[in-house]
Amino acid sequence: MITVTHLTKRFGRVTAVDDASFSALPGRVTGLLGPNGSGKTTTLRTLVGLVRPTSGSATIAGRPYASLPNPARNVGTMLDADALHAGRTGREELRLAAGILGLPASRVDDVLEIVGLTPAEAKRRTRTYSLGMRQRLGLGLALLGDPEVVVLDEPANGLDPMGIRWMRTLLRDFASEGRTVLLSSHLLTEMQTVCDDVVVVGHGRVLAQGTTASFVESDGNLEEAFVRLTAGTDRERVQQ
Numbered sequence: 001m002i003t004v005t006h007l008t009k010r011f012g013r014v015t016a017v018d019d020a021s022f023s024a025l026p027g028r029v030t031g032l033l034g035p036n037g038s039g040k041t042t043t044l045r046t047l048v049g050l051v052r053p054t055s056g057s058a059t060i061a062g063r064p065y066a067s068l069p070n071p072a073r074n075v076g077t078m079l080d081a082d083a084l085h086a087g088r089t090g091r092e093e094l095r096l097a098a099g100i101l102g103l104p105a106s107r108v109d110d111v112l113e114i115v116g117l118t119p120a121e122a123k124r125r126t127r128t129y130s131l132g133m134r135q136r137l138g139l140g141l142a143l144l145g146d147p148e149v150v151v152l153d154e155p156a157n158g159l160d161p162m163g164i165r166w167m168r169t170l171l172r173d174f175a176s177e178g179r180t181v182l183l184s185s186h187l188l189t190e191m192q193t194v195c196d197d198v199v200v201v202g203h204g205r206v207l208a209q210g211t212t213a214s215f216v217e218s219d220g221n222l223e224e225a226f227v228r229l230t231a232g233t234d235r236e237r238v239q240q
């Protein structure tokens, strides 16, 4: 379970996250939605210990990421699919990470299969990868340790329609095994399909949260709910 409690993060004069509280539950896919600059990435980065909160907390299984036993095995993260070593092959990236996590080399082949990278693709240097292939490899790195919790920033970014469908199935299967999935995305139709629960943020604040079904019931679909809730929130207001 992921718990964000009264989380605030300021960067100088900019309040990126403003007293945000929400949870993401095991067995469910939770979507973090908000306009550009509304604090989604900052929230996810705080959750995995890359950003220090100004106040409040973000915990996984009741603990800050850094104090989890073996955090990289318990929590899979994909926060920047471009953060790959351009000169390494996909397989080398996975093998290196598996070594650091103390996982057998066979896990690399399992993961390549899960994320749908062929042996030929895995042999190519990541600088030659398309955005969709980088997303698949990034997801593979997140899943390597067979984590109970995954935190993904824009995982469907750059995927083609079949890729998005594949991602949806993967995340749904993952949640159906009782794991916790928290992701951010701007693809509202996709979020409506994949998420059980939704947290809508605007200028760093939580504007609304609830089941996807409750938003569909109130507004007809998630996009309409998003437009209603985030009207008047944008990057400029965050920077005031």
Ligand SMILES: Nc1ncnc2c1ncn2[C@@H]1O[C@H](COP(=O)(O)OP(=O)(O)OP(=O)(O)O)[C@@H](O)[C@H]1O
Binding pocket: 011, 014, 015, 016, 034, 035, 036, 037, 038, 039, 040, 041, 042, 043, 235, 238, 239
């Ligand atoms: N390291 C930083 N230093 C200064 N300001 C930052 C930093 N990181 C984020 N911000 C600011 O915090 C605010 C929230 O940014 P964040 O990236 O969390 O939003 P987001 O909702 O993920 O946006 P997007 O949808 O565009 O990815 C923005 O105004 C951004 O410029």
